[in-house]
Amino acid sequence: MNRRHCAAAAITLVCALTALTAPVQAFAAPAPPSPSVTQHQSGPKAPKAPKAPKKTxxxxxxxxxxxxxxxxxxxxxxxxxxxxxxxxxxxxxxxxxxxxxxxxxxxxxxxxxxxxxxxxxxxxxxxxxxxxxxxxxxxxxxxxxxxxxxxxxxxxxxxxxxxxxxxxxxxxxxxxxxxxxxxxxxxxxxxxxxxxxxxxxxxxxxLESRLKKEERARLLKLEQEAQYKLQTAWLSSGALKDINREASASGKKAVAFATAQIGKPYVWGAEGPKSYDCSGLTSQAWAAAGRPVPRTSQEQWRLLQHIDIKDMRPGDLIIYFSDASHVGMYIGDGAIVHAPRPGRNVTLAGAGSMQILGVVRPDK
Structure with missing residues (x-):
């Protein structure tokens, strides 16, 4: 029984206890006045407002x-x-x-x-x-x-x-x-x-629809370049220097599930099996590993055990941005699997390609 039916059934038990539009007449359009009449009636033409500079x-x-x-x-x-x-x-x-x-x-x-x-x-x-x-x-x-x-x-x-x-x-x-x-x-x-x-x-x-085909291709390249720049800076900081831990048995199962979803589309609110959002992917991966975790990235950040980046191992979840609005699963070698955003598919990415808030571990 779905939630709506359950709620309806339950509340039934609880309650047992206690502008036409008017037709428009068509008129022929009047002939435009001559330039001399127009200028006499309206005065000199006002200067056109300068166009806003086009965004890069x-x-x-x-x-x-x-x-x-x-x-x-x-x-x-x-x-x-x-x-x-x-x-x-x-x-x-x-x-x-x-x-x-x-x-x-x-x-x-x-x-x-x-x-x-x-x-x-x-x-x-x-x-x-x-x-x-x-x-x-x-x-x-x-x-x-x-x-x-x-x-x-x-x-x-x-x-x-x-x-x-x-x-x-x-x-x-x-x-x-x-x-x-x-x-x-x-x-x-x-x-x-x-x-x-x-x-x-x-x-x-x-915004994307206003771009020409070649501009959309360039936009994708700029997106990839921005991610590469962040990932390179993260790796250059020595972040991976001490990260060499093996995944736990449950972590291996979670990674296997998550990577098997690569290529499936991002859909907000989705938990599989045909599509996922970011936390839908990570929560289902860990459920498949026998370790249920909170559904959202913010709750995963709030409730799961926090881990130093140097202690990270495959299967751990990396939470991104200051509002904990995105999550990916670390799979080793400085990479994550994640569901990026609408219009993108589940994919691999650099673990440092976005602003890292912290790391959490679903299993001890």
């Missing part, structure tokens, strides 16, 4: 890159909201089941209490054991004492359990309501993040 391809590249990075950050927000929504939906379903079970339990306990009350009424207000207590026979008297005591304990037990079950039911209902409010808040967060993602991607594609 490098400036266009930087603008497009910034737009896709903003889209990446919004994608992280969307994915996080989606994860929260899944959790809230699951909680609502659990609570709804608990509410149904609580209702059934209350009905059962009320039936028991009713049976005890009817029995007491039939015996003139005295339980059967109390009648034996009135006997002159000592043995019957002792039996009566025990039966009265047992009857009192049973009655108290039923009433006590009934009270506890009713209290639990109230708590379940309140929790279900709270989780439903959180689910609705998450839905609004998702919608806002989705709006931002689409706006940023549309703006980037619009």
């Amino acid at each position: 391809l490098e400036e266009v590249r930087e603008e497009i890159d910034a737009l896709y990075r903003k889209a990446g950050a919004a994608t992280d927000a969307y994915n996080l909201a989606e994860e929260k929504a899944k959790k809230q939906s699951g909680e609502i379903v659990k609570l709804a089941r608990a509410i149904v079970q609580g209702q059934a339990k209350i009905a059962e306990l009320k039936a028991q209490a009713g049976a005890q009350a009817r029995e007491q009424y039939r015996t003139g207000g005295l339980p059967p054991g109390a009648q034996f207590m009135l006997s002159d026979d000592p043995q019957l008297f002792l039996d009566g004492v025990n039966r009265v005591r047992e009857g009192q304990q049973a009655a108290q037990g039923v009433l006590g359990e009934l009270t506890r079950t009713q209290q639990d039911l109230e708590t379940y209902t309140q929790d279900a309501s709270t989780n439903w409010e959180k689910l609705e808040a998450g839905r609004l967060e998702q919608a806002e993040a989705k709006k931002k993602i689409n706006a940023q991607i549309a703006a980037a594609k619009k």
Whole structure:
């Protein structure tokens, strides 16, 4: 059952408890006035405003890159909201089941209490054991004492359990309501993040569409040159000098999964198997290795163990940019596998080809 159906089913259980346009007339266009009339009526022509200087391809590249990075950050927000929504939906379903079970339990306990009350009424207000207590026979008297005591304990037990079950039911209902409010808040967060993602991607594609074919080819080359420059500077810093550790058994499985996805397209919010976004790739790779990790790059950075770059080994995740909006998996020899951005496929890249925020390790 998908999340929407689960949520709908759950909230049903919880609730059970508590401008024409006017036609336009066409007219013939008037003949343009003669130049002399125009000049007489409007005066001398105003000077044309100077055109804005045309952006260089490098400036266009930087603008497009910034737009896709903003889209990446919004994608992280969307994915996080989606994860929260899944959790809230699951909680609502659990609570709804608990509410149904609580209702059934209350009905059962009320039936028991009713049976005890009817029995007491039939015996003139005295339980059967109390009648034996009135006997002159000592043995019957002792039996009566025990039966009265047992009857009192049973009655108290039923009433006590009934009270506890009713209290639990109230708590379940309140929790279900709270989780439903959180689910609705998450839905609004998702919608806002989705709006931002689409706006940023549309703006980037619009910029690219204005370029001629040869300009787009040059743009790609500039992008590759910028990445190569960063990677070269990173390697020249001696970053790989002490990085010679082997992957763990789980890390090898994660790397094998991630590299097997090379060539598949980037799609924001995707977790495979046909397409991925950056954290969708890394989270699914580690899930395949038997070590589930947080869904988003920001949560991976926040919750996983931080590792010094010099201690990095294949399978570790490299988090990029100051807002932790991108992630790639280190595969050794100064390279990563990652899902770059819309319009690109899962590919290999230099580990230092983007601004590194830090490294995290999913397994110890």
